[in-house]
Amino acid sequence: MIDLKKSFKNIFKNILVQFLSFLFLLSWLWIWYAAWTTLTSNQWATGQPVNQTLMQGIINNLNDLNTRVATLWTSNWGIGYWQTWQDLTSSRKANTNYTNNTGKPIMVNYYYYALNWPMNSWVYAVIDGVTIYGSVWIQWYSSNNLSFIVPNGSTYRIEWYNPTSWVELR
Helix, strand or coil, rough: CCCHHHEEEHHHHHHHHHHHHHHHHHHHHHHHHHHHHHHHHHHHCCCCCCHHHHHHHHHHHHHHHHHHHHHHHCCCCCCCCCCCCCEEECCCCCCEECCCEEECCCCEEEEEEEECCCEEEEEEEEECCCEEEEHHHHHHEEEEEEEEEEECCCCCEEEEECCCCCEEEE
């Protein structure tokens, strides 16, 4: 069976590598053009030797390129990029505050199943003091599921019982 998630991830990586390679080639052309422009416009005005002016122009442009690539690479790609589902059931408890300090938004999925619990009660999450309602407990046997996104730096908790399953995309 084909693993679509893995296939798409590999395709995305290949496209990203080719795109960055293209940017690298384009940047070298830009570096040499900018250096040549600097050389021809400033060579006579400054009285500097030709080699020093050319090399300084290349160094300045390389530093600028390095800054731009670092910004692109470390920018927040959004939820799902460079994240994986992690089963945190053993380390998470209901009615306990947690803080998302991953540097990115995360997605939480909470699931609970049990017999003989009070009917007509809600499972809900609280994110930075805002309540997100999930499903209502409508039978003496039932299951509850709740999924929500937590922004970076936010606190969150689930108001209900300890989970049967608690997974997070982080």
